[in-house]
Amino acid sequence: MIQAEHITRRYGAFEAVKDLSFSVKIGEVAGLLGQNGAGKTTALHVLSGYLAPSKGTVKVNGIDLQNKPREAKRHIGYLPETIPLYPEMTPLEYLRFCCDIKAIHPQDREAHIQDIMALTDLSQVAHQSSGTLSKGYRQRLGLAQALCGGPEVLLLDEPTAGFDPVQSHAFRKLIRRLAKKHAVILSSHLLSEVQEVCDRILMISAGQLVLDRKAAQGSDKKPRFRLVVAASSALVLSPIRQLPSVRRVELVGKSSPEKTTLLIETTEGGAFQHALFRLLSGLSAPILELSPLGDTLEELFLRVSSDQMPKEGP
Amino acid sequence: MSAVFRRELRGYFLTPTGYLFLVVFLALSGLLFYLNNLLTRSSDLMPFFSMLSYVWMLLSPVLVVKLLAGERQSMTDQLLITSPLSSLAIVLGKFFAAAAVLLIYGALTLVYPLLVAAYSRIWLGEVFTAYLGFLLQGLAFVALDLMVTGFMKRSASAVAAALGVNLFVWLMGLLSVASFIPSAISRIIAFFSLYERFVPFLSAQLSFANALYFALYSAVMLAVAIAAMELRRVKTT
Numbered sequence: 001m002i003q004a005e006h007i008t009r010r011y012g013a014f015e016a017v018k019d020l021s022f023s024v025k026i027g028e029v030a031g032l033l034g035q036n037g038a039g040k041t042t043a044l045h046v047l048s049g050y051l052a053p054s055k056g057t058v059k060v061n062g063i064d065l066q067n068k069p070r071e072a073k074r075h076i077g078y079l080p081e082t083i084p085l086y087p088e089m090t091p092l093e094y095l096r097f098c099c100d101i102k103a104i105h106p107q108d109r110e111a112h113i114q115d116i117m118a119l120t121d122l123s124q125v126a127h128q129s130s131g132t133l134s135k136g137y138r139q140r141l142g143l144a145q146a147l148c149g150g151p152e153v154l155l156l157d158e159p160t161a162g163f164d165p166v167q168s169h170a171f172r173k174l175i176r177r178l179a180k181k182h183a184v185i186l187s188s189h190l191l192s193e194v195q196e197v198c199d200r201i202l203m204i205s206a207g208q209l210v211l212d213r214k215a216a217q218g219s220d221k222k223p224r225f226r227l228v229v230a231a232s233s234a235l236v237l238s239p240i241r242q243l244p245s246v247r248r249v250e251l252v253g254k255s256s257p258e259k260t261t262l263l264i265e266t267t268e269g270g271a272f273q274h275a276l277f278r279l280l281s282g283l284s285a286p287i288l289e290l291s292p293l294g295d296t297l298e299e300l301f302l303r304v305s306s307d308q309m310p311k312e313g314p
Numbered sequence: 315m316s317a318v319f320r321r322e323l324r325g326y327f328l329t330p331t332g333y334l335f336l337v338v339f340l341a342l343s344g345l346l347f348y349l350n351n352l353l354t355r356s357s358d359l360m361p362f363f364s365m366l367s368y369v370w371m372l373l374s375p376v377l378v379v380k381l382l383a384g385e386r387q388s389m390t391d392q393l394l395i396t397s398p399l400s401s402l403a404i405v406l407g408k409f410f411a412a413a414a415v416l417l418i419y420g421a422l423t424l425v426y427p428l429l430v431a432a433y434s435r436i437w438l439g440e441v442f443t444a445y446l447g448f449l450l451q452g453l454a455f456v457a458l459d460l461m462v463t464g465f466m467k468r469s470a471s472a473v474a475a476a477l478g479v480n481l482f483v484w485l486m487g488l489l490s491v492a493s494f495i496p497s498a499i500s501r502i503i504a505f506f507s508l509y510e511r512f513v514p515f516l517s518a519q520l521s522f523a524n525a526l527y528f529a530l531y532s533a534v535m536l537a538v539a540i541a542a543m544e545l546r547r548v549k550t551t
Contacts (some may be wrong), residue, residue, distance in 0.1 A: 052548040070398045084393035086321070087327050100317030101397040145393065151324045 001025045002047060002153045002183055007056035009046050009207075011269075016042040017209040020056070024183045024200070026152055027031030028174060031194035031215065032187040032202050035245045035300065039207035040187040044157050047185065048078040060153055074102065077182075081157040084145070087131025091122050091141050094130055102149035112148070118145045120174070143174075143216060154178060154272055156186045160193060172197045178225055201281050203301065223272070224293040225264045231285035232257045239279055240264065245272040260290070318407025319398070322381065326415050331414075331491040339419050342369045347427060357434035359427060360516045363444040366423065370416070370452045371484055375476030377415060378459040381408040381512070382539070383472035401543040409422020410535055414457045420449055450528035454508055455480060457535035464539040479512055480532045483508050 003023040009016050017039045024030045030041050045051040049059055049072065058065040063072040078177050086094060090217060095113045099152040104112055117123045120140045130141065139159065146154055159175070160168045175184060175197050184201075188194050194201060195215060203211035229236055233255035241249050245266045266272040273290070280287055315396070343366055350362045359489075387393040394404050459476040463537050466472035486511035490500045504510045511524045512530040 048390055048392075050396050050547070054548075070400060073396060073398045074397065078392070078396045080389065080392045081391040082392075084388075084390040086325070086390060087346065088325060089321075097317060097321050098397075100320075100395070103398060159355050 001006065001061060002185070003059040004047060005057045005059065007043075007046055007053040007058060008260065009042050009051060010054040011243045016074060016207050017046060017053075020201055020204070020207075022209060022212055024153075024185055026181065026183045027179060027210065028200060029179045029184040029186060029198045030200045030202050031198035032077050032185055032204060033191070033194050034187075034189065034204040036189060038204045040189075040204055041157055042207070043204065044078070044080075044185070044187055048076055048080075048155050049073050050078070050080075066194045067149035074149060075152050076220040077149070077151035077154045079146040079154070079159055081161065083173045085130045085138060085141060089130055090127050091117070091133070091137075091144070092126045093142055095139065098148040104127065104149055112150075114227060116144045116147050119147070119177075121170075139171070140281070143171075147178075152182055154182045157183065158187055158189075159280075160188070160211075168193070223266050223268060225266065225272075226252075226289065226291045226293055227262045227264055227276070229260050229262070229280060229285050229290035230288055231259055231260060231280075233262075233282065234259045234286050235283060236260060236280065237262070239283065240276070243272065243279065245273050278288050293314075315399075315407040315410075318394070318404055319410050320469055322411030324381070326377075326411065331380075335373065336419070338545045339369065339373060340422060342373075343423050343426070347429075351426070351430060356428050357436060359430060359436065359441060360444060361519070362426065362510075363448055367451055367509070368446055368484070371455055371480045372477070374452070374455040375459045375463070375473045375480065378412055378456055378476065379463050379469050379472045381460060382464040382543075383469050386467045387469050395543075395547070401540045405423040405464075405536055405540045405543065409457060409460055409532075412460070413453055414489065416449060416452045416456060420445060422454070428433070443515050443518050443520050446520070446525070447512050450515075451508055451512045451523055454528045454531045454535070457532035457539075458483065460507075461535040461539040461542070464542050490513055508511055 001023060004020050007020045008018055020043060022030070032043065034040050042051070046053045047065075049058075049069055052066060058072075060072040060075045062073070065072040086097075089097065092113065095116065098108065099109045099112060115121075117126060120143055122137065122140055123145055125137050130138070133141065139161075143156070145160065146156070151205060156175070160171050163171060172193065175186065179199075185196070186197060198215045201211060201213055201215050202209060227240075233251055237249065237251065237260075240246060240262065245268055246264060247267055248264045248265040252263055256260075264272075276290070277287070324337075346362050346365045346369070346533055350356065351359065357371065361533075365522065382391075385394065427436055430436050462476040462479050463472035466475055483506075486503050487507035489495060490504035490510060492500075495503065508528075511527050514521045514524055
């Protein structure tokens with residue numbers, strides 16, 4: 001199990017990752033979803049111990065990654081976006097090196113490597129120079145190195161980038177198999193991949209976790225709206241909450257006297273819209289935008305990509 | 315640490331760059347032996363060792379650059395840093411691999427004293443102290459260059475920076491004897507000059523103080539390289 005507890009990573013004044021908290025258990029595949037530059041790779045760098053968090057802690061099987069890095073890193077397998085290969089080494093030599101740096105006992109090493117090579121289908125290129133491998137084999141070799149030492153936690157950064165559809169399908173099947181014995185966090189900007197492979201979605205935007213929910217979670221059919229109103233939250237928030245068809249109102253971002261953005265969950269749509277127009281008209285608060293929200297992954301992704309929304313429960 | 319050591323050492327002898335480095339070193343050392351001994355029919359090997367130390371000073375950045383800066387450039391450092399290895403084990407593994415290359419290359423130059431011994435008389439104690447000085451100074455340059463290149467991300471700029479630092483350290487020896495430098499400053503400069511520490515070894519003086527100085531110098535440089543690696547994980551700029 002891996003737990004991120006309020007992790008923040010700064011580069012100067014820029015916060016690449018902000019107050020990120022979640023945990024992923026063994027048997028679970030979590031998809032870290034977000035646009036390019038959303039902070040996915042930085043988050044994985046912090047979770048893998050490559051970078052230290054500016055704030056917060058990462059725990060792997062209860063072991064603090066900052067305080068006991070060597071112990072915690074034994075439980076992590078990390079496949080970076082750029083596969084860390086040495087072109088002069090063959091896959092077999094490379095995996096032996098990976099086993100050695102992960103302190104696998106020499107007596108167990110060869111059998112362990114054979115298991116990993118069979119699992120990742122690398123046996124036929126075992127003696128070929130890594131520098132001459134195809135993209136697909138390089139990616140598999142990257143995954144194989146992450147599996148060395150039998151870590152419980154797998155962190156995979158864009159693992160199917162550059163794959164053709166057949167390779168992607170095979171790789172996804174492999175990840176599903178691995179999920180039985182591992183806690184997997186897989187970063188991607190491909191919605192279809194995340195929907196196919198993951199049990200859970202962690203959506204990240206501008207470094208913040210904006211959505212944490214089950215991948216298979218369907219729409220609850222409750223109408224939701226995004227409201228942008230030219231008034232302060234102090235003026236509109238409380239009266240909107242008191243409307244009879246409103247179930248929940250959440251403030252998005254910071255409110256100003258000129259603009260407040262709200263996410264509103266209602267029991268039914270039509271009566272709510274009438275009541276809202278009457279209410280805001282009475283408050284002299286012009287509506288700048290009122291848009292119904294869908295609940296598919298693609299809609300959620302597009303929504304958080306254009307704006308930020310508060311966390312939902314898993 | 316031993317896994318990193320073995321990988322790096324193999325890398326030096328499995329890549330074209332490694333062989334190119336070996337060819338350049340042997341060609342330059344052969345040229346120096348020819349100019350200092352064969353051409354002048356001299357059995358005095360000390361000028362050869364003195365100039366061999368300059369060759370190592372110039373070649374050391376090329377040997378060392380792949381160890382830290384090269385790993386950062388190819389992003390293979392992610393494999394090492396996210397493994398259970400400590401920064402100490404990573405840096406020492408790499409240092410000892412470069413040190414082993416220095417020893418192997420040094421051993422290859424034994425052919426020159428053997429050639430002289432075949433046709434003339436050599437004093438073994440003198441050759442031994444010269445080799446010891448060459449190796450200790452060479453290790454200090456390796457540690458210094460490992461430290462300097464550890465701060466760089468691009469191999470080309472890392473080589474240039476390490477070469478610049480090596481030349482500066484060498485020039486410090488010349489500065490220490492310059493007439494316009496006050497004697498107090500001269501002594502300080504001489505203290506930090508690697509070349510000045512090497513000179514007694516060329517006079518067959520087995521100086522424990524200078525040997526200790528080289529060892530401490532290397533240890534301090536490696537400690538800075540390790541600290542730099544740790545700091546890079548937490549730095550925020």
